[in-house]
Amino acid sequence: MKGSSRCRPGQQTFMEQVRECRDKGYLLSSKKIGSGAFSKVYLAYATQERMRHNPKLSSDLQGKRHAMVAIKIVSMAEAPVEFSQKFLPREISSLNATYKHLNVVQLYETYQNSQRSYLVLELAARGDLLEYINTVSELRGRPGLEEVEARRLFWQLVSAVAHCHSAGIVHRDLKCENILLDDRGLLKLTDFGFANHSGCKNALLSTFCGSVAYTAPEILMSRKYSGQQADLWSLGVILYAMVTGKLPFKERQPHRMLHRMRRGPTFRPGLSPECQDLIHSLLQLCPHARLDLQQVATHPWMLPATHTLFHNVLGGVTPEKTMDSKFPAARELGMDLGPSGPLLQLQRPQRPATRPTSVFGVPKLSEAHLRRGTASAELELCGSHFETADLQ
Ligand SMILES: Nc1ncnc2c1ncn2[C@@H]1O[C@H](COP(=O)(O)OP(=O)(O)OP(=O)(O)O)[C@@H](O)[C@H]1O
Secondary structure, rough: OOOHHOOHHHHHHHHHHHHHHHHOOOEEEEEEEEOOOEEEEEEEEHHHHHHHHHHHHEEEEHHHHEEEEEEEEEHHHHHOHHHHHHHHHHHHHHHOOOOOOEEEEEEEEEEEOEEEEEEEEEOOOEEEHHHHHHHHHHHOOOOOOOOHHHHHHHHHHHHHHHHHHHEEEOOOOOOHHHEEEOOOOOOEOOOOOOOEEOOOOOOOOOEEEHHHHOHHHHHOOOEEEEHHHHHHHHHHHHHHHHHOOOOOOOOOOOHHHHHHHOOOOOOOOOOHHHHHHHHHHHHHHHHHHOOOHHHHEEEEEEHHHHHHHHHHHHHHOHHHHHHHHHHHHHHHHOOOOOOOOOOOOOOOOOOOOOEEEEOOOOEEEOOHHHHHHOOOOOOOOOOOOOOOOOOO
């Protein structure tokens, strides 16, 4: 056809994707809502026909009263074999295992051909927690969220992580960028590419993965670790980031990072002692000394939110109910919750640009670099993403 031969390669690929989605019952829009190393995420609409045939999709979208989904398209041509054979299947099986929870992004279905894999996901249209913290910080003129707002979000996160752990999944990459918000202000945990099925609660892992700023010290020290306890450390880092707008430990050198971890976090004046205590109790160097999720849920700082949790998780959420509670702090500030605002204290890590090293300086080609296509990258110790070869 004359028309299609005039298309540029990118347009042609997009048109192929539109057709492939339409064949599966989704109308792909040209609105790109995100991109990963080997993937692009687009806004799409489920057709009535598709909803009739997919109970997961119809039950979820009926509650939301819209037909929008996020379709993540992974290019098999661009992705290394390891990504398509290891990380992508891991992400899909973890999302299937964690279905169904209000605070975990839902995977409705997948389809693929030799060129591409498609993941049809629940849409979380309000960006990630990092953007949210920075936007609110800027509007408040002070870094961090109000404690009441942090508590509301942290409750949802704890609930999501508890759900994953009870399904035998450890996330291993909990960080603000992997926590999305939907248009009802609900938190949605995502990015299970590093997740691990730990059938046994006490199974020890040895794969070095995650983002350094959020990574537990036992992993930085290359020790065998419990995935659950490592996730608890990351929760402590995320809570600190929520209430202070900063990362608790930010060092380029691993030994300095560990030194900072040993000294413990410092807090801004005015942060409640209960909140400080909860963060301290999660950021314990000794993994066994960390609170477990049950203890987190009953910690005095968390208690004011108990009612909200029971209301949202156990009482069911309707759009009417949740619209009222959407970003209360942000609303009071009269903020527009649309596209993300500028970054303040919390900064998104840059993709590594030179040769990778292990945290102890030994050059190493990490799986994360393979996963992200940055094989010639240097591990950047302030929030960078990494995974070394499995030591087992
Ligand atoms: N369900 C979703 N709803 C809305 N936006 C999403 C959704 N899933 C992903 N996104 C957006 O797309 C971006 C890329 O998503 P993707 O899952 O490919 O990231 P990723 O795998 O973490 O990428 P990488 O780790 O390579 O950076 C996310 O950062 C987010 O902004």
